[in-house]
Amino acid sequence: MTPGTLVDILSWTLMAAGMCFYLTGALGLLRFSDFYCRLHAVTKTDTLGLGFLALGLAIASGSLHTACYIFLIYLIAMASAAVNGQLLARYKLEQEQSKDDS
Amino acid sequence: MAATRGKRSENSQQQGLRIVRVLLWALVYTVIWTLLSSGQGWYIGIPVICLAAGVSYILQPPSLAFRLQYLPSFIAYFVSRQLLGGMDVAKRSFQRDASSHAAWVHYPFTCPALNTRIGLSALIGLLPGTLGARIESDQLLIHVLDKRLDWKSEVATLERHLSKLLGTPEGGSS
Numbered sequence: 207m208t209p210g211t212l213v214d215i216l217s218w219t220l221m222a223a224g225m226c227f228y229l230t231g232a233l234g235l236l237r238f239s240d241f242y243c244r245l246h247a248v249t250k251t252d253t254l255g256l257g258f259l260a261l262g263l264a265i266a267s268g269s270l271h272t273a274c275y276i277f278l279i280y281l282i283a284m285a286s287a288a289v290n291g292q293l294l295a296r297y298k299l300e301q302e303q304s305k306d307d308s
Numbered sequence: 309m310a311a312t313r314g315k316r317s318e319n320s321q322q323q324g325l326r327i328v329r330v331l332l333w334a335l336v337y338t339v340i341w342t343l344l345s346s347g348q349g350w351y352i353g354i355p356v357i358c359l360a361a362g363v364s365y366i367l368q369p370p371s372l373a374f375r376l377q378y379l380p381s382f383i384a385y386f387v388s389r390q391l392l393g394g395m396d397v398a399k400r401s402f403q404r405d406a407s408s409h410a411a412w413v414h415y416p417f418t419c420p421a422l423n424t425r426i427g428l429s430a431l432i433g434l435l436p437g438t439l440g441a442r443i444e445s446d447q448l449l450i451h452v453l454d455k456r457l458d459w460k461s462e463v464a465t466l467e468r469h470l471s472k473l474l475g476t477p478e479g480g481s482s
Binding site for chain 2 (some may be wrong): 210220226227230231233234237239240242243245246247248249251253254255257275278279284285287288289291292295296299
């Protein structure tokens with residue numbers, strides 16, 4: 207087995223793992239009972255899925271520059287996922303509370 | 309008279325600090341734009357950077373400073389917990405009563421620093437079973453997927469790691 211084949215296997219395995227996490231996130235969205243539980247599914251599995259996908263793509267690219275570029279995009283996506291999850295939860299909570307008050 | 313003069317100079321000092329911080333943020337935004345766009349599209353980039361810097365001036369985001377020596381341990385801890393968090397939700401999505409033990413809980417902050425509190429409230433969303441919803445004075449309102457799990461020590465550990473990383477005072481053990 208050549209080093210190129212090994213790199214291909216590793217990168218495709220990582221990308222497949224990423225896709226599996228995306229799929230379980232989608233499944234969680236369908237199966238979890240309320241809005242907040244669904245937010246758990248979206249924030250956690252999607253971020254992890256993107257992490258695996260980014261790692262696989264970085265390895266497949268074979269270029270340090272592209273790898274750093276992908277890593278930067280991943281960091282920004284991870285930060286926005288964390289903040290968005292919290293903001294959506296807060297918005298929904300405040301909406302529910304204002305409904306209860308009125 | 310002297311007290312008023314002292315207050316004024318303190319105010320102008322704070323204003324100066326605020327401007328320096330915004331300029332630092334603008335620099336960060338410029339670097340991000342340069343890297344992501346390969347130094348192109350400045351006709352969109354410059355207005356976006358100015359807008360982001362303006363928003364930073366209004367919202368006053370916390371300082372960017374952190375202690376580099378604590379970064380490796382923070383990354384190792386955070387990545388491992390993020391991995392567990394993703395796997396936990398993935399596993400639960402296959403279970404029949406996946407969200408039957410979900411609950412709202414309050415976590416009392418042990419660290420008084422605002423930047424640690426804001427960081428904690430956002431980052432616990434990526435930890436196993438926790439999602440920060442709102443800071444309520446000295447407490448954080450959290451939605452947990454399973455109230456039977458030890459969510460409190462999970463959040464406390466992240467708070468300790470963040471306090472060390474950001475150089476803010478650590479509270480007592482919780």
